[in-house]
Amino acid sequence: MSETPPHKIPQSVLVVIYTPQLNVLLMERAKQPGFWQSVTGSKDTPDEDWRATAIREVAEETGIQVGSAAVPHQALTDWALENIYEIYPVWRYRYAPGVTHNIERVFGLCVPEGTPITLAPAEHTQYLWRPWQAAADQCFSPSNAEAILQLPRRLNAGCA
Structure with missing residues (x-):
């Protein structure tokens, strides 16, 4: 007899990982080839x-x-920004019945150039570092792309 996994909590984080040179880490989703993203995950x-x-x-x-x-x-900064978005219908089965929206809290994480990356193979197949504008263009998620586009402004304001 197999147990049903618990429902996902519709509250997640988005963490934009970047270097001082504004190169952004993107990872390709294992189950959605061609879908590139920053770190995301639910509580x-x-x-x-x-x-x-x-x-x-x-x-x-x-x-x-x-x-x-x-x-x-202190390299991890809470941007005090929350996005509310509709959960794609294909992924709603993971949530409690009737849950259609997720709250996503955005963070920035500045890491040294050359920081080693060890992917979780069940989640991501490969990674790359891209200049911030190219990284925003490559993301499949609109909220992820928008967060990356905010990176230079946040740095200039001293709050990235």
Whole structure:
């Protein structure tokens, strides 16, 4: 007898990982070839803190350890931006019945050039670093592309 996995929580993070030179990390989704994105992932529990979710998802999807000597905690910035979007119908089965929208909290993570990446093979097949404008053009998600396009303004304002 197989257990039904718990429903996904319709609250997720989007973490734009970038270098000081504004090269942005993109990863190709394993189950959707050609779909490139930044780190994304849902809360594990409703009371999980947004920042904790971001740190966990970054580690799971890229192997980057926020809080390490190379990537200190202050490298992760909460942009205090939340997107609400409709969940694609093809993915709604993962959520409780009647759930149609997700809240996505946006973060930025500045990492040193050459930071090693270890992908979670069940989630992503390959990664690449792209200049911010090219990365925005390559994303399949409109909210991901918009977050990347905000990167230079956020840096200039001192809050990336």
